[in-house]
Amino acid sequence: MALNRENILIVDDDVHILELIQRHLKALNYHTYKAISVKEAITILQDKAIDLLITDLRMPGVDGLELVKYVSEHFPHIPKLVVTGYPSIDGALDALKSGAMEYMTKPFTKEELKKAVLNALKDKPKKKQVVSNVAKDNKAYGELIGKSKALKKVTDVIERVKNNKATVFITGESGTGKELVARSIHYMGKYATAPFVAVNCGAIPENLLESELFGYAKGAFTGADTQRDGFFQAAHRGTIFLDEIGNASLATQLRLLRVLQEKEITRVGSQKVEYVDVRVIAATNVNLKDLIAKGRFREDLFYRLTVVELEVPPLRARLEDVAVLAQTFLFKYGVEFKDRLIPITEDALAALERYTWPGNIRELENVIQRAVIMCHKQITIADLPEHLKYTIDFPEDNQELLPLKTVERNYILKVLEFTKNNKTQAAKILQIDRKTLSEKIK
Known part of the structure; x- marks a missing residue:
C-alpha cells in the first residue's frame, strides 16, 4: 500500500x-x-x-x-x-x-x-499528485533497481526527503544497499550537484575518527604539520553519509550531537568554531537501542539522527526484483570482463528467485560475477553454487515412515546387535534401566 x-x-x-x-x-x-x-x-x-x-x-x-x-x-x-x-x-x-x-x-x-x-x-486542500522521477519501466530509481512493493515504500520516503536536509537514519541488514539509498536521496534531489561524502565509521580506527570527520589544526598532534579539513568540511553544502554509526566512540558522538544541534564543528586541536551546511544521513545494521542500553551509544544523539527513519528491506522480502538485479549484474560484469555479455537460462533464474539470500544483494552480485567468469556460453543451473540448487530432505536411511513402536523396536534390536546382546551395556546406551529393557524385549 x-x-x-x-x-x-x-x-x-x-x-x-x-x-x-x-x-x-x-x-x-x-x-x-x-x-x-x-x-x-x-x-x-x-x-x-x-x-x-x-x-x-x-x-x-x-x-x-x-x-x-x-x-x-x-x-x-x-x-x-x-x-x-x-x-x-x-x-x-x-x-x-x-x-x-x-x-x-x-x-x-x-x-x-x-x-x-x-x-x-479533512478541510485541508488536496495536494496535486506528485509525479515521481522514476523510470517509465518502473525498474530503476537513481541507483536503486527493482519494481517490488517493498522497494516502492523506500522510494516513496526518498521522494519526500530528497529536496530538504532532514537528517535521515537508514537501517537494514548487511548487503541490502544502504549506501545506494543514501546516494539516491542525494542525487535524485536538488542538491545533486553538491558534494556527497561517504564515511565508513567502522573502517577508521577509533583514535583517528574525530580528526577524519572534523579535521585538525596544525600542531594538534605529532605529525600534524599543516591544518587539514575533515569529511564534514568536504561535504559543506552537500551530504555526508555516516555508515556503521554505531562504531563511533562516545566522544565522537558528542561532537556529532553538536553538529546536528548547532551546525557547528571544531577541528581537533583548535578552539575556533566553524559553520557547516551539511545534510547528515546515518546508517547501521545493528540495533542502536541495544547499544544505548549497554551505555555505548548516546540516547539524545539517537533521537536526533532519527528525524526520518528508513528501513531497507532484505532481498528475501523483494524476490520479484531478483531477475532485474541479476540482469543488471550480468551487464555490469559482461562489460567489465570484455565482451562477456552472457545470457542466463530460465531454470537458473528460477533457482535465483527461490533462494532466500541471507547475504542480500551483495551475495547475489557475487554469485553472478562468479557465474560470468566460470560459465561457457550461458549461465545454467550447473554454473550456480550447490546451495542455490533445489534440495530434498529424505527420511533417515531413505526408509518409509514407520509407527513409533516399530522404530523403537528396530533401534533396540540394532543396539543389542551392536553390544552382542549385552543387556547391561545396551541399557546404558539407551539410557534406561536393565529391567525396562527386559520388559521391552519381552
Missing part, C-alpha cells in the same frame, strides 16, 4: 509517547517527522513541507502552546493537534484560541488518534 500524501510532525519531550504516536501513524500509513523540542520542531517546519502538527503542551524550555502560536502565524495552512497528559479547561481554551483544531488527552487509543487526525486534515 502506498504512503498517504500527508507529512505529519510529532513533537513531544517524552520519547515513549513520541514513538507510540509515530507507530500508530505509521500503521495508518502516514509519513512522519519527529522532534523532542520546540526548537528542533521549528527547524523541521522551516525545512520541510508539513501537513499536520501534533504537539504536546508541557515541555521543558519553550512549551507546546508557544509552538502552536508560532505555527499559526508562520505556517497558517498547517492544522494543529494538541495532546496533553495534564488536561484542563483553561489549557484547552488557550490551545484552541492559539489555533489548534483538535485537543486530546493522554492516554488515547489508536482509533481516537485516527479520528482526530482525519478531522484535522
Whole structure:
C-alpha cells in the first residue's frame, strides 16, 4: 500500500509517547517527522513541507502552546493537534484560541488518534499528485533497481526527503544497499550537484575518527604539520553519509550531537568554531537501542539522527526484483570482463528467485560475477553454487515412515546387535534401566 500524501510532525519531550504516536501513524500509513523540542520542531517546519502538527503542551524550555502560536502565524495552512497528559479547561481554551483544531488527552487509543487526525486534515486542500522521477519501466530509481512493493515504500520516503536536509537514519541488514539509498536521496534531489561524502565509521580506527570527520589544526598532534579539513568540511553544502554509526566512540558522538544541534564543528586541536551546511544521513545494521542500553551509544544523539527513519528491506522480502538485479549484474560484469555479455537460462533464474539470500544483494552480485567468469556460453543451473540448487530432505536411511513402536523396536534390536546382546551395556546406551529393557524385549 502506498504512503498517504500527508507529512505529519510529532513533537513531544517524552520519547515513549513520541514513538507510540509515530507507530500508530505509521500503521495508518502516514509519513512522519519527529522532534523532542520546540526548537528542533521549528527547524523541521522551516525545512520541510508539513501537513499536520501534533504537539504536546508541557515541555521543558519553550512549551507546546508557544509552538502552536508560532505555527499559526508562520505556517497558517498547517492544522494543529494538541495532546496533553495534564488536561484542563483553561489549557484547552488557550490551545484552541492559539489555533489548534483538535485537543486530546493522554492516554488515547489508536482509533481516537485516527479520528482526530482525519478531522484535522479533512478541510485541508488536496495536494496535486506528485509525479515521481522514476523510470517509465518502473525498474530503476537513481541507483536503486527493482519494481517490488517493498522497494516502492523506500522510494516513496526518498521522494519526500530528497529536496530538504532532514537528517535521515537508514537501517537494514548487511548487503541490502544502504549506501545506494543514501546516494539516491542525494542525487535524485536538488542538491545533486553538491558534494556527497561517504564515511565508513567502522573502517577508521577509533583514535583517528574525530580528526577524519572534523579535521585538525596544525600542531594538534605529532605529525600534524599543516591544518587539514575533515569529511564534514568536504561535504559543506552537500551530504555526508555516516555508515556503521554505531562504531563511533562516545566522544565522537558528542561532537556529532553538536553538529546536528548547532551546525557547528571544531577541528581537533583548535578552539575556533566553524559553520557547516551539511545534510547528515546515518546508517547501521545493528540495533542502536541495544547499544544505548549497554551505555555505548548516546540516547539524545539517537533521537536526533532519527528525524526520518528508513528501513531497507532484505532481498528475501523483494524476490520479484531478483531477475532485474541479476540482469543488471550480468551487464555490469559482461562489460567489465570484455565482451562477456552472457545470457542466463530460465531454470537458473528460477533457482535465483527461490533462494532466500541471507547475504542480500551483495551475495547475489557475487554469485553472478562468479557465474560470468566460470560459465561457457550461458549461465545454467550447473554454473550456480550447490546451495542455490533445489534440495530434498529424505527420511533417515531413505526408509518409509514407520509407527513409533516399530522404530523403537528396530533401534533396540540394532543396539543389542551392536553390544552382542549385552543387556547391561545396551541399557546404558539407551539410557534406561536393565529391567525396562527386559520388559521391552519381552
